[in-house]
Structures are given as structure tokens and as C-alpha cells.
Amino acid sequence: MTAPVSPAETLRTALAGLLDGLPPKVAAQAVDRLIANYRGTTPTDAPILRDRADVAAYAAYRMPATFEAVRSALAAFADVAPEWTPGSHVDVGGGTGAATWAVHATWPGERPVTVLDWAEPALVLGRELASASPQLRSAEWRRSRIGAELALPDADLVTVSYVLGELTEAGRGAVVDAAVAAARAVVIIEPGTPDGYARVIAARDRLIGAGFSVAAPCPHSGACPIVPGEDWCHFSARVSRSSLHRQVKGGSLAYEDEKFSYVAATRFPVAPVAGRVVRRPQIRKGQVLLDLCEVGGGLGRSTVTKRHGFLYKEARDAAWGDGWPPAEPR
Secondary structure, eight states: OOOOOOHHHHHHHHHHTTTTTSOHHHHHHHHHHHHHHHHOSSOOSSOSOOSHHHHHHHHHHHHHHHHHHHHHHHHHHHHHOTTOOOSOEEEETOTTTHHHHHHHHHSOSOOOEEEEESOHHHHHHHHHHHTTSTTTTTOEEEEOOOSTTOOOOOEEEEEEESOGGGSOHHHHHHHHHHHHHHEEEEEEEEESSHHHHHHHHHHHHHHHHTTOEEEESOSSSSOOOSOTTTOOOOEEEEEEOOHHHHHHHOOOSSEEEEEEEEEEEESSOOOOOSEEEOSOOEEETTEEEEEEEETTSOEEEEEEEGGGTHHHHHHHHOOTTOEESOOOOO
16 A cells, blocks of 8 residues: 655645746746845835745745744644644735645644735645645635734634744734634744744733733743843754755755744643753763753753663653653653
8 A cells, every 4th residue: 555645745746846947047036035035124015925936936945944844833732732633724924835734744634724825926826736735725825915904714723934024013913913813723933033033922922911821832821031132942943955945055965954933822721841942952971961941931951861761862862842851651
């Protein structure tokens, strides 16, 4: 029997021929401009993705990284809510649908999906890519202005990924408020930069103020213990590089690491982890050093040595972003 194809593989295949007929120079120029826009600090009230060339370049270049970042955030959320599966999903500012694919990869199966974006070319291409997946073919791709006066259909899950940085401060608040009004669970992902983290923290505060509880990455719903300006909370997802990545960046490695910040919050009770690994574990001779955000609301370092037996073995395999400690085997 042939093994089922994963959503990640299906998406990779759908993206593979996306740039056919688009001259490499045009694609590279579009990518350079998009990078400048997405890394900039000036909010815009107009779509960044303007035409088919922009959208094709964005999808081939950015979709794999967005997919992996969102999937990593959703996996951490799913770990603390193992009995919960979203019955419906709304993706705000979803563009070509990377978060929609990540939700499907986390919770397989068909569900009502609505993708909202203000760039019609992105929606058209997103619909085209989704046709490669039987579970996503029925998704609704709807043009909508993202910002003030945004109204969302009710949904179990609302995702807002790599969107808040494109909006004014008032627009960010409006989007979070709309998600609060519509959803049972909200997941917000931003680039893993100090500015991206600041936007996530502002959204986190707004979610908590509206009665939501933080499910991940934080093990608590109290104030973030990180001092603004001194550090920022972010995580990393490994991404396979496409041929376009290598053309534009000139890199020789087959992968890159996507840094991201996120918050997942719910209206329903979950059991957050006791601690979250917030830096790459440091493996030393006979010991592993883990920097943790802890349930009491502080930051701490745990030193796990060989005498800890099971925990030492687990610590050697622990990754940045994992919950800690793991459950003891029965």
C-alpha cells in the first residue's frame, strides 16, 4: 500500500512548477522588493503583493518558511490541547495560504476554511495551490481589507501569521479584537525579530485582557519576564531551501532556519507546559544546560546531568521551543 502523501510534500510539489515561464531575473527582483517591504518598519495600507509575478515569487520564496514557522507554533499548541481539534478555521491575511496548509498538517482532515486577504492575485494563486489537496479544495478565498472594521465569521481557530507588521497600531488592535470576537482559539505568528516579538506581546496582552488564556509558548498568562530592549522571545524552524532561495541568496546549504515569535491563546482550558526551552540547549560533557521560561513567570536555567537518567537522555534530544520537563515513562 502506498503511504499517504503529507501536506508538506503536497505543498512542495505544488510550488515546484510555480515559476515556470517567469524569468529568473524578474523573480529575483520581486523577491528583493518583497524582502525590503517585509523587513521594513513602515506600515502600509495597500497590498504588498501586487501582481502574479509578485505572488509567484512570494509563494515560492516565502511560503515554505511561513508554513514551517506556523506548523511549529501549532504543534506546540496541539501538544497542550491534545483532545482538541478545530472544526473550522479562518486565516486572516492568509495570502497564498501557508497557514491553511500548516493547520491541515497539524490536524488532518477536512473542515470549513476561510482565507481572507486584500490582494486578489494572492487569493487566486492560493486557491490554485489548494486544488492540489483534496482536503483544501473547498476552502473559501475571500477578498477583505485587513485592519479597522474587520469582521470575521465565527470559527474554532483564527490564525494571523506575518500580518501585523503590515498594519498601523490601530489596525493591529482591530485585527486582534476581531479574532477575539470570532474565535475559540487564536494563534498569532510574527517574524522572530525584536519588533515582531513586540507586536506579539502587544497582541498577547490584548488577548489576555479579553479573557483568553495563553496556551503556548508561555507556561503562564502572566507578564512576560523578558525585559524589553534587552532580549526577545523567539524560536526557530528548519526550512528546506528551494532553487529560488539558492538563486536569490547564493547559499550553498540545502536549508535555512526561520526565526519566529508567536502566541497561542484559547477561551477553553488547556494544561500549559511547566517550562519552555527558550534558547538552543547547550550540550556539554556529561550535562545539558536548558534556558527555560517557567510556570511561575520567571526565566531560569536547568542543568541536567547524567545522574538524572531519563531526563538527561531527553535533554540531549531537547530542541529550542520544546516543553520541559517531559513526562516520565510508565
